[in-house]
Amino acid sequence: MLETLSERGKNELIDRLTELVVLERIYWYLAIPFTVLFIIQLATTFIGLDSADGMEGVEEGLDVDDDFEPGSTFNLFTVKNFITFFTVFGWSGITFSNAGMGNFITLLLSAILGIVVMLIVSALFYFATKLTYNGTMQIEHAKGATGKVYIPIPAKRNGVGKVSITFQDSFRELEAMTDDENSISTGTVVEVMDVVSNRILLVKKNN
Template identity: 35%
Template sequence: MQVFCLAFIFLYLQKNYIFTPMDYFNTLDPLLRIFWFIAIPVSLVFAIQTVMTFIGIDSADGIDADFDGNLDHADAPFQLFSFRNLINFLLGLSWTGISFFRVIDNKPLLIALSVAVGIGFILLFFVIIRQIQKLAEDNTFKIESTLDKSGSVYLRIPANRSGNGKIHVSIHGSFKELDAITDGELLESGATIRIIKTINQNLVLVERI
C-alpha cells in the first residue's frame, strides 16, 4: 500500500509540477527557442575546438567548405569559409540573440544585431590568428636576416673557402651559431666579422672587419 501511494504521488508530481527542459523550451518565444537550439550545440563544439587547439590536436583551420574561400592571395592567415568560422559566427549570433532578447523588442533589429556580432566574432578571430602568426614569424629565424650583420668567430675559419668555421651572431636579441667560410685569409677565433652572403640555411660567407 505504501509503495502504491508513493508511486501515485511521484506520477502526480511529475505530471503537474516537474518542469522538464523540453517543457521550458516549449514555453519560449519561437525566435528565442531558435537562438537556444543554436547556442547549445555550437557552444559545445566551440569548447571542444578550444581544448583541441590548446593540446595541439587541431592543426588545421577547421573543415573547408565546398567552395574555395582561401584568402592566401590576400595575405590572410586562414580560410574565410571554414567550419571554425561558421562556429564563431553562430556562437556570436546565438548568444547575442539570447542576451538581448528581453532588451530589444524589435525582432528584425535583434536579428540584425545578432548577425553583426556573429560577423564581428569572425573578424575578431581573424585578427587574433593574424597576430599570433605575426609573432610566430617574428620569432622564426631566417638566414637572410643575418646579411650585413657583424659577429665574432667561434671556431677559426680556414682561408680561401678551404673549410668551414663557426661564428656567433646576434639576431633579434638572441645569439645564433652558424657555419661560415671566407674568401680571404684565415680568421682566427675571436675575430670580428661581417656576413656578406648566405650560402644555404646554415652557411654564410664572411669577411674580416
C-alpha cells in the same frame, strides 16, 4: 462578433507563440554545436601558440584554415570567423528572445553582435599569431643574409665558430661552420649559404 474576434486573437497569439518557439529552437540549434566548435578552436589555437615547437605548433593550432597563416593578410571570411559569428548569434538570439524582443529586433541585434564579436576575436587571433611568428626564429630565413664573425670559424667544417647576423628583423648570434679552405677570422663579413643543423649556419666569406 465578439466570439469571432476572440477566436482570431487566440489564433494570432498561438501563431506568434509558435513562431517564437520555432525561432528560439533555431537559435539553440545554432548555439550549442557552434559553441562546442568555438571552444575546440580556441583551445587548439592557444595550445598551438604556446607550443615549444615554435612555428610548427602554431601551424598545428591553426589547421582549420589559413586565415592566420603568418605573412597572410587579414581575411574575414573564414571557417573560424563563421564559427564565432554563429556562436554569438545563437546565444544572443536566445537571450533577446527570452527578453521578449520582437523577431526582427532579435535577428538584427543578434547579427550585429555576432559581427562585432567576430571581428574582435578574429583580430585578437590574427595579431597573437603575428606576434608569435615574429618572436619565433626560423633559421631557414637566414639563407642569403650577411653577418660578421665574432668567434673564428675553422676551415673545412673542422669546428664551429659564431656569427652575428640580423634576420627576421632581429639581431642574433648563431653558431656557424664553413667549407672554405681557410678559417674565417673575427670581424670578417660572411654570407649564409645553407643551414647545417637546427641552429648551425653554413657560411662563406662575402667577397
